[in-house]
Amino acid sequence: MDILTHTLSGVAIGTVVSSFANSGFKNKLGIVLISGFAGALPDLDAISLWSGFDPTIGNLFNLSESGKDIYSAKFWYSHHAFLHSAFAGLLIAGLLGLISYLIDSKFKGLKNKSFLESLYQKRIIMIGFFLGFLIHLIEDMPTPASNWGGVNFFWPSKSYIGGTGDIWWWNNYDIFLIVFGVMVTNLILHLIQRFAHFDLRKFIVGVFIIGFSIAIIQIKTRDFDFAYSGHSIRYQEFEDKSKQQQKEILGDKLYRMMENFDNKLNIYF
Ligand SMILES: [Zn+2]
Numbered sequence: 001m002d003i004l005t006h007t008l009s010g011v012a013i014g015t016v017v018s019s020f021a022n023s024g025f026k027n028k029l030g031i032v033l034i035s036g037f038a039g040a041l042p043d044l045d046a047i048s049l050w051s052g053f054d055p056t057i058g059n060l061f062n063l064s065e066s067g068k069d070i071y072s073a074k075f076w077y078s079h080h081a082f083l084h085s086a087f088a089g090l091l092i093a094g095l096l097g098l099i100s101y102l103i104d105s106k107f108k109g110l111k112n113k114s115f116l117e118s119l120y121q122k123r124i125i126m127i128g129f130f131l132g133f134l135i136h137l138i139e140d141m142p143t144p145a146s147n148w149g150g151v152n153f154f155w156p157s158k159s160y161i162g163g164t165g166d167i168w169w170w171n172n173y174d175i176f177l178i179v180f181g182v183m184v185t186n187l188i189l190h191l192i193q194r195f196a197h198f199d200l201r202k203f204i205v206g207v208f209i210i211g212f213s214i215a216i217i218q219i220k221t222r223d224f225d226f227a228y229s230g231h232s233i234r235y236q237e238f239e240d241k242s243k244q245q246q247k248e249i250l251g252d253k254l255y256r257m258m259e260n261f262d263n264k265l266n267i268y269f
Pocket residue numbers: 001042043084136140
């Protein structure tokens with residue numbers, strides 16, 4: 001799935017998780033932003049496609065394969081491998097917790113706190129990070145198997161899960177709009193709560209569950225099978241079909257708006 005939907009899904013997760021924090025605006029914003037960052041992070045493993053990869057990172061680590069080959073292969077540092085696993089999400093969350101603890105104890109004079117106490121205190125932002133990371137992995141599962149056969153969710157296990165081909169790699173404007181809707185609605189709910197008191201968590205969790213359910217229905221009811229393994233000679237047909245589907249789902253007017261937006265972006269969307 002595209003990086004924009006991944007990132008905003010992380011932000012949407014952040015709006016939910018931050019409603020569980022009894023802290024101020026700055027802290028809640030931090031949770032939302034770090035969750036959005038986590039939503040984008042797994043695709044850092046596509047860095048091997050970068051044109052400067054071979055002379056820099058490839059050279060540094062003495063890699064025998066080219067970045068392009070690494071991307072499609074099943075090395076632990078290939079696309080959809082380690083960085084698309086739940087373990088990576090936990091490990092990076094822990095590392096960020098450690099860095100934050102070291103900064104606190106070195107510069108803020110909070111020397112009396114133990115590392116575990118510090119982790120416990122920051123548990124909500126770490127949960128936001130982990131769930132933002134996790135939603136990315138889940139969103140990649142209904143895309144085609146291609147060379148990987150899904151994502152290496154249970155790394156270090158060698159099994160890949162997903163790769164069902166329910167949806168195309170991108171052009172999932174309907175899913176993007178659902179994610180966008182959840183994110184905006186929840187941000188508005190957060191704002192309203194500053195002026196009117198109501199059970200924010202209940203509403204925010206409700207909005208998220210409704211959005212998540214509609215997205216699953218949209219994914220599971222595409223009337224076309226995009227599944228393929230390895231390479232597909234029908235690639236262009238799939239690409240065209242995914243756009244045609246969006247036209248049918250969204251109607252001409254909204255589809256044209258989304259296509260215009262897509263054309264303005266410098267990423268696969
Ligand atoms: Zn991904």
